[in-house]
Amino acid sequence: MVTKIAWWKILLIAGIGLGVLVTLQDYRRWRWEETHKYGYGYESEGEAALPLSKLYLNRTLRVRLKYPEEWQITENEKFKPDNQGVFPQLERIIPAGVRVIAARWDEKLILTAENTEEGLPDIADTEVERLAGEGKILSREREYMSVPGLTLIVLTWEEEKGGQKTIRQRVLGKNEERLIILDTEVAKDEWDKYKNTIRGIYESLVAI
DSSP: OHHHHHHHHHHHHHHHHHHHHHHHHHHHHHHHHHHHHHOOOSSOOOSOOOOOOEEEEETTTTEEEEEOTTSOEEEOGGGSOOTTSOOOOHHHHSOBTOEEEEEEETTTEEEEEEEOOSOHHHHHHHHHHHHHHTTOOBSSOOEEEEETTEEEEEEEEEEEETTEEEEEEEEEEEETTEEEEEEEEEEGGGHHHHHHHHHHHHHHOEEO
16 A cells, blocks of 8 residues: 555656646747747847946936947937036927937937827837837837836837848837937847847936
8 A cells, every 4th residue: 555655656746747847848949939039039148238438418308328439429409508508498499299319329229309298108008009000010028127217118129121130129218208219220130249238228227
């Protein structure tokens, strides 16, 4: 009797162990297929991020972020202070519902702003619907990030231009009535080269 019970326990434990192994194997296969399909790569960590040694500060939008010294910045003159060092008020340079580019970095990154009272979740939903209307479907679930003073929503999709596939990301953040938008576009075969730098820029964003 003791022997029969012992064998029954051994068979039960072996069955459970086999089930766990099969589940883990299925998960690993699924994870590889997902990351391989979209190229964002948990299986590939990508190249090391460039040092974020430069600081961009916009007192009208009340945000700052860091970026690589190698990336040339072009700023919108409307956001710069006047001769007395006074920065313009948001409503004076951005009419409600209009998006204005505040700065761009070598076509890799664009900072856009909008003056709106709409809540961030609704803005993100509208953005996804607008992209879908243009035939651009998100290639991964929207991602949420927290940085000092801001909650960010990251939208990711793929495009093809001139036969070349690119990865696009749009980051949405709300600082009171100020909608902050970061757009990036990188060739898919160069994503591993830049993704950690881009992620570092997102994480450096601070509301002031």
